[in-house]
Amino acid sequence: MSYLELHNIKKSYYLANQEFPVLTGIDLSFNQGEFVSIVGESGGGKTTLMNIIGGLDSNYAGDVVLNGKSLRHDTAKQLDAYRRQTIGFIFQNFDLISHLTVFNNVMVSLQMTKLSHKQQEARARQLLEQVGLKDHMKKYPNQLSGGQTQRVAIARALASDPEIIIADEPTGALDSQNTQEILALLDQIAKDGKLVITVTHSETVANHGTRIVRLADGKISEDTTLKPGYEKSQANELATHTLRFGATLKMALENMRYNLKRNLLIVFGAAIGIFSVIVMLGLGNGVQGYINHEIYSQVNPNAVQVTKNVSADASTDPSKINVTTKDKNRFKDIKNVKSIDDGYFVQGGTQLRRGHKTASISFMQTHNKTMLTKSIAKGHAPKNGEIMLTKEYAEKLNKKHPYSLIGKRVTFYQNTLNKKKRPVMLTKSLKVSGIAKANTGSTSVTYSTMKSLYSSKGIKIQPNFVTIEIAGNVKNVKPVENKIKAYKNDKKKAAYQITGVGGFVDTLNTYITLAVNVLATIAGISLLVSAIMIIVVLYISVSERTKEIGILRALGSSKGSIRNLFFSEAFFIGLFSSALAIALAELLQVVANNIAQRGINYSIMQITPGNVIFGFVVAIVISLLAALAPAASAARLDPIESLSYE
Numbered sequence: 170m171s172y173l174e175l176h177n178i179k180k181s182y183y184l185a186n187q188e189f190p191v192l193t194g195i196d197l198s199f200n201q202g203e204f205v206s207i208v209g210e211s212g213g214g215k216t217t218l219m220n221i222i223g224g225l226d227s228n229y230a231g232d233v234v235l236n237g238k239s240l241r242h243d244t245a246k247q248l249d250a251y252r253r254q255t256i257g258f259i260f261q262n263f264d265l266i267s268h269l270t271v272f273n274n275v276m277v278s279l280q281m282t283k284l285s286h287k288q289q290e291a292r293a294r295q296l297l298e299q300v301g302l303k304d305h306m307k308k309y310p311n312q313l314s315g316g317q318t319q320r321v322a323i324a325r326a327l328a329s330d331p332e333i334i335i336a337d338e339p340t341g342a343l344d345s346q347n348t349q350e351i352l353a354l355l356d357q358i359a360k361d362g363k364l365v366i367t368v369t370h371s372e373t374v375a376n377h378g379t380r381i382v383r384l385a386d387g388k389i390s391e392d393t394t395l396k397p398g399y400e401k402s403q404a405n406e407l408a409t410h411t412l413r414f415g416a417t418l419k420m421a422l423e424n425m426r427y428n429l430k431r432n433l434l435i436v437f438g439a440a441i442g443i444f445s446v447i448v449m450l451g452l453g454n455g456v457q458g459y460i461n462h463e464i465y466s467q468v469n470p471n472a473v474q475v476t477k478n479v480s481a482d483a484s485t486d487p488s489k490i491n492v493t494t495k496d497k498n499r500f501k502d503i504k505n506v507k508s509i510d511d512g513y514f515v516q517g518g519t520q521l522r523r524g525h526k527t528a529s530i531s532f533m534q535t536h537n538k539t540m541l542t543k544s545i546a547k548g549h550a551p552k553n554g555e556i557m558l559t560k561e562y563a564e565k566l567n568k569k570h571p572y573s574l575i576g577k578r579v580t581f582y583q584n585t586l587n588k589k590k591r592p593v594m595l596t597k598s599l600k601v602s603g604i605a606k607a608n609t610g611s612t613s614v615t616y617s618t619m620k621s622l623y624s625s626k627g628i629k630i631q632p633n634f635v636t637i638e639i640a641g642n643v644k645n646v647k648p649v650e651n652k653i654k655a656y657k658n659d660k661k662k663a664a665y666q667i668t669g670v671g672g673f674v675d676t677l678n679t680y681i682t683l684a685v686n687v688l689a690t691i692a693g694i695s696l697l698v699s700a701i702m703i704i705v706v707l708y709i710s711v712s713e714r715t716k717e718i719g720i721l722r723a724l725g726s727s728k729g730s731i732r733n734l735f736f737s738e739a740f741f742i743g744l745f746s747s748a749l750a751i752a753l754a755e756l757l758q759v760v761a762n763n764i765a766q767r768g769i770n771y772s773i774m775q776i777t778p779g780n781v782i783f784g785f786v787v788a789i790v791i792s793l794l795a796a797l798a799p800a801a802s803a804a805r806l807d808p809i810e811s812l813s814y815e
Contacts (some may be wrong), residue, residue, distance in 0.1 A: 170237055170403070171198035172364060173222070173333065177645050178231035193387035193593055194366035195231070201401035204359040204378035215368040216337060222366065223256050223335050224248045225723060225808050235751045246727065251723020253281050253409045257326030257763040259336035262462050263318040263421055264812065268427035269299065269420070271321050272306040278328035278724050280416040284409040292387040296324040300354060306607065310747075316347030323354055325724075329407050336356055336367040352377045362401045367584060397584050398815045400729025412730035413738070418815065421737035426715070437701040441786065443750035445692035451758060451776035459771050460681070470643045472538040473669030474512065475500070475653060476634045478662060481521045498794055500637055503652045507640040511617045511632035512537050518584035521562060523577070528565035536613040537636035539669065540605075548575045548603020553621075555602040556581065557616050563604050574601045581614075587626060597622050696787065700795040705743055705797035708737055711806075719811025728804040735800040736793060743792030747785045754784070 178195040181188045184401060191214040193425065199205060203479060209215050220226040224240065227248060233240045242252065249395045252258075265274045272293055279289040297306055300320040310318055326334055340348040353786065359365045359379065367374060375381045379398050383391035425432045461470075475498075497509050514534035521528045534550050551557045556579065563571035566579065583595040599614065614622075616632070623630045639649050645760060656664040711718075718731055760776045765773035 172201050172236060173199040173221070174234040176232040176234065178218070178221060178227045178229060178233070179220065180214070180226075189475060190387055192229070195387075195389060197392075198366050199381065201364050202359060202362050202399035202400055203437065204356060204365045204367075204377045204398075205380045205382060205567060206369055206375035207382050207384060208369060208372075208375050209384035211370075214386055214387050217658040219335055219383070220292075221364070221370050222259060222333075222807055224251045225387050225812075229487045240331055247728050249722075249725050250409065251725075252552075252641065252723060254329060255331050255333055255408070256725075257334045258723050259319070259322050259326050259339050259340055260723075260812065261338040263315075263322045263342075264716065264720050265312070265318060265321055267310055268424050269309075270306065271302060271308050271310070271313070273423070274310070274321055275325045275328055277412075277416075277420075277721070278325050280328050281409050281412055281725055283410060284442070292328065293324075295438075296327055297321075297407070299327075300324045309665070314347075315342050316344075319343065319347070319351055320354070322517060323351070323358075323565060327727070329725075332368065333364045336365065338369055338371075339367055340369070348373065353381070359397045360401060387537060390612035391609040396486060405693055409725065410641075411725065412728040412733075414733050417733040418729060418737045418740075419694070419736060421741055424710070425738065425741055427576060428710075431706070432742070433807040435702055436742055436749060438702050439742060439746035439792070440749040442693065442695035442697075442699045443747055443788045444696055444753050446587050447750060447780050448757060449692050450687060450780045451754065451774045451785070453681065453688070454775040454777060455643040455765075455773040455781070457681045457685075458775055459773060468539050468544070468669075469541050469638075470669070471639045471641075471646060473637050473639070473646065473650060473667050474537070474539060474634050475586060475637055476666045476668070478658065478666045480665055485813065490633045491633075492633065492635050497635060500635070500653065501657065503649055505640045505645045505649055507638045508635045509537075510537055510638075511616050512634045512636055513616060513630060513632055514634060515583065515585075520582040521556075521558075521565045521566065522582065523574070526566045528529065528562040528734070530562065530612055533612050533614075534634075535616040535619050538638050539636060540613065542774070544606050545603045546606045547572050550603070551602040551614050551618070553615050553617050554600060555618070557600040557612065557662055558601060558607055559601050559605050559612050562612055563601075564658075572604055577601055581622070583622065585623070585626075585628065587628060593626050593628075595622050595626055614652045631776070696791055700791050701748070703739060703792055703795035704799060706742075707796055708802070711735065711768060711799050711803045715811050716801075718806050719808045719814065722806075723812060732804045732805075733801040734805050739792040739800075740794030742790065743789040747788035748793070750784055750788065751781055 175195050175197040178192050180192040181190045182628065183189070191212075196219065205214050207218065221229055222241075227243075231241075234238075234254065235251075243251065252630060266277065269277065273295060275293040276289060279293055282289065284292065288564070294306070297303060298694060300323055302317060302320055302324070305313065305317060310321070313321070319342075319365070321475065326336075334355070339355065340351050343351060348371075355365050355367065356377065365378070367378065369375060376435075379394065379396050380390060381391070381393045381395065383393075477490050492511075500506055500509055511536045514532070516532050519530040519533050521530065540550070542550065545557070546560065546620065548557070558566075558574065558579075560571055565573050565766070567574055578598050578600050581595075581597045581599050585593060587593045587594060597618075599618070620630060637649070637653075639646050649668070650667050653667060654663055658664040675787050721734075753775055758776050761774045762772040765771060
């Protein structure tokens with residue numbers, strides 16, 4: 170039994186339903202150690218026969234048998250493995266990958282073996298030394314002569330130590346000296362026990378081998394043995410696998426570097442879209458933060474004041490406006506209510522006096538948790554027997570040095586009605602505890618101080634408002650407010666009125682977030698443009714690399730590896746564009762915040778790690794999605810047609 174056998178091989182091509190037979194019944198057998206030349210006229214079926222033997226063409230009639238095993242029913246993956254492990258191709262036009270160095274062209278085949286990376290590199294150097302290219306490893310194919318280029322192709326064909334070498338017109342583009350050198354190399358390969366099959370028009374090449382097979386009209390017209398074949402080799406094919414993702418990543422990087430200017434432009438174009446989105450999100454964060462900062466610096470958003478909802482004519486009746494224990498028990502049952510504090514407010518009839526200076530206060534309330542410590546310009550919140558003034562009223566008592574009032578005493582006067590509904594004047598000496606930043610609404614005393622003031626005239630007061638502090642996030646405020654608003658009085662109207670900024674802040678933040686997202690979406694339209702650019706560039710790349718795809722398929726790369734090659738390129742476009750976009754956004758943030766700090770004393774742009782991660786992920790995802798169609802198109806390319814692409 171011969172090593173390789175062809176049984177009744179037939180092959181036809183069709184054009185407009187018209188059949189053109191190329192091979193009409195080929196029966197051949199080959200043994201290891203032979204140097205066989207297949208000779209014939211152009212169009213006689215030599216290349217077609219080579220493609221069938223090499224596993225590039227499975228659409229034929231008949232059978233190819235290797236070591237007693239038929240290849241006829243092998244799957245596409247099995248044929249990939251067959252080409253990768255058993256066949257070494259030397260193409261007519263050398264067909265090296267232009268953007269890879271001599272060394273890396275050989276490494277492509279070795280990366281599909283199970284040798285370690287160190288072993289792969291050692292074998293690549295050894296093979297290149299064997300073909301006389303020790304000093305040319307770092308050169309690119311366009312820097313070599315024709316003879317040198319063919320030597321690289323031979324080294325690559327030998328990389329996986331295949332048992333069959335198929336050479337298509339291996340000396341067709343070489344001068345006589347290079348022809349003899351290449352033939353000597355092929356002869357040595359046959360002497361090493363490999364099966365060497367050449368397709369040639371040259372009688373010089375044909376006569377150099379051990380056997381000549383002539384084709385004419387799709388049949389064998391002559392099969393002549395010139396000399397005995399060499400001793401067959403021991404089967405020592407290297408274990409192989411398809412091109413791994415890491416290798417495709419490296420090849421993609423090499424190609425991007427080779428087409429550097431074009432890829433820089435596409436990366437910059439894609440970066441603009443990502444940059445716009447990140448900046449919009451960062452600006453939204455900053456605007457939202459600034460508004461919240463301004464509000465939170467004045468009042469506590471997690472505290473609300475609750476009063477009875479009464480008609481105007483009933484507002485002076487304490488029994489109507491007082492917040493009762495029953496009311497407070499209602500509030501305690503609401504989820505996220507942290508605490509409830511009594512409070513008392515008065516409108517009008519209030520005066521402060523120090524020396525000959527007086528200040529009339531239109532509205533005053535007891536100090537409560539809606540008032541923040543940081544809202545106090547100087548001093549501290551009032552304790553029992555103390556009062557906190559606004560700067561406005563402090564200046565009325567001491568225009569030049571309002572803060573000098575802190576620690577000093579002022580006389581507090583309050584007009585009210587006693588039990589008999591007769592007017593009385595409440596008077597008390599209070600120590601100034603601090604000066605608030607706000608001009609209105611922050612003159613306050615403690616609830617205990619207010620009670621003792623009224624008690625001095627035998628008047629007992631009840632809280633006419635309560636301060637409810639809400640636990641957790643400001644988002645919890647709105648649900649609590651809604652629960653309180655749901656309570657009805659005997660007139661079927663809302664029983665309570667609520668004063669606070671928490672719900673407003675939450676609503677405001679919602680609108681700000683919505684507005685920012687809309688702007689980010691508008692900015693994201695540029696991402697669509699970027700995706701279209703990437704698709705176009707990758708389709709161009711598929712066209713430019715059609716021959717490369719054919720070479721890789723001939724070397725045994727799977728369709729999946731070809732897809733990964735273009736996904737890898739898209740991945741790097743996404744990676745580099747996101748890195749550039751993030752860098753530009755961070756730079757803009759520094760500049761914008763420096764300007765904003767001088768104007769409003771706040772960093773108006775706040776790009777968060779989440780924004781950065783979002784930009785990074787979006788860039789990668791869009792790039793990979795853009796690669797879907799081009800990658801699929803590349804994987805579908807026929808290897809034979811790809812190899813003939815110019």
